[in-house]
Amino acid sequence: MNRQSVSLSIGVYLLLFVATGMGAAQSTVETEQGIPVNDPLIISKCAGCHARDANGMMRRISYIRTTPEVWEQILKRMVRLNGLVTTPEESRQILRYLSSNNGLAPQEAKPVFWEVEHRLFRTQEEENGVPAPLQMTCNQCHTIGRVLSQRRTAADYVKLANTHMALFPGAEPMVFRPTEQYAHPEDMPVTTTQLNEYEDALNYPPDPPKADTGTKKYPIDAALEYLAKNQPLITPEWVAWKSTIHSPKLAGVWLVSAYQKGKGKVYGEMTVEPASTPDDFSTKTVLHYPDGETVTRTGKGIVYAGYSWRGHATATPNAGPKDPAFPADTREAMLLSADGNTMDGRWFWGGYQEFGLDVQLTRLQKNAVILGFDQFAVKSPSSSDLHIYGANLPVGLTPSDFDLGKGVQVSKVTRSSPTEITLQIAVAPGLPASPHPVSVKGVMAPQTLTVYQKVDYIKVSPDANFARLGGTIAPKQYAEFQALGFANGEDGKPGTADDVSLGPVPAAWSLEEFYSTPKDDDVKYVGCIADSGLFTPNLEGPNPNRKKQSNNYPTENWGDVWVNALYKAQDGETLKARAYLVVAVPVYMHYDQPEVGQ
């Protein structure tokens, strides 16, 4: 900016500053009840700036509740910008105290647990139901999980907005109080019709609204209103939970029932043992993959706020680690149930935590339990092996002890142990496509075995996916695809309510040019897809072999392509399906807090 415009804009900013200070919705004076902070370490480290009053209220800290991840983000910012000095051990203590004293109730954490699981949905808008006022502000720059994970007083949300504007000055004119140049339509375009209308409006903007300085509601005002109303500091759930927080008794054996996209169903067990404090545990896990591989992991876990597990484990090295989908070094986020007998969550890894095992852990008790089996669906007619996993299963079983529904016979029990049963099964011809309940001596399996005659159509899951270039200074973000098989069901028509899901089917994968720019040849540059459905992106950085058409300068390996799946049935018929993949550049900042599990 040149000197003249700087002095002019100072005047404008002063006016804006005064104006915002006057707005009734923008008060930063705390009038609401806060949460007392009584930990001596926090008082000694933080009270220098965050003054503590006679009631134990510390400025800012007492008016915020959130997850361990967001507390760690806050702590790191205090070190980076505000001169806080702590040792790693002190940081851990501070984090644990704040995550409990100023944490979330399980009912508050559960709907947004995907954020700490680092779960990537298809899109932000559709799956997560991001509230519109937040989508137009917070969600413009970063994902919404960290916002939905917070509970603050109205005044503290105003301070949060002010901190954003102070650290990132562009936030105000571009997003919070947009000038006409940046003003967005009411909704982010979701359909191509909306997109066309949006682009038309950019080229032929409507007349600007009449100046209305007194009562204009900017996007930031709507966001602050929404947050103060829907995510207040004190909630009934929190008041109820706070008084019951205690270190859970987790020592013992937990049965693992998991699913890894691209690999299938995974079963095993985790042995949890107490460690240095009542909230610390050490773990040893054994996992059985459907291809026969067994993976052993050792690690540790920490429980925050009495229910929120964060862990870290490394696997016994074997041939696996060359495969990015192998869980060599994984982090864990799990939520303990109210009755203390199950933990649900995700064990994740990858440069962008894109790989994951969706896990459900069940405490081993005395009763017989079936976790599940390795196949989703079996063909009519066919014969194959079936592996059933569980615990405390009866031994010495014979074929008559099993019920797999009409037309499915057990020809032989090859193996019968308390944790694993292997059967040879024979499926009769002519059975209609349908799920069959499975039981062993009266113990029901939690999943069904689907019988089908023919795969009638396939779909690629997900139908739209995202990868990032990397491998030089940034990690790659891989993209996993799988082909799902379906039978038409009773009505014989695809895409109707009675269609039967058959689970993943093997497919041949290929990339195809998606027409966006003539001769961009994206397929040559974005990367490659393996037989397993795993897409590996290319390197980041300007590619000297790829010159942009408009100038002679090397451009990047980004692009958008179709991903095609080809399924070949036993009778030779081929079925096709496709998905959309966009491959983009890396990000240079990773909002990630691996220390919560260390």
Place this chain on the structure above:
Amino acid sequence: MASLRAINRKAKQVAQLHVAEKGDLVGLADPSAAAGKVYHPMGCTLNFTPGWEIDISGGTAGLCQPVERDLFDCYLGCGWPAQVPDHLNNAPDWTDKCSSGANDWRKIDILFP
């Protein structure tokens, strides 16, 4: 387009674009689901000026130039504060070893704020 025929290269490109936009429904089992929807993946900024990962139409065609060549504008302009560090407060020395974005981009760090 049935009664029209492309007779030069540019017209052929126009014809190609028309066919491409109509889409190929081979293999799309449920065409109504994905058709006509703009895909903004999770993890991408929704700040489209023109965009960091994707442009507003959900693709890469509208992005302007290689990140590395435009690094200083992205960094100093703070257009994408969740994707690129900012020079004002959080990472003032991020490009100290990088005098030319296009040549020295391999020397910059990934940050974990």
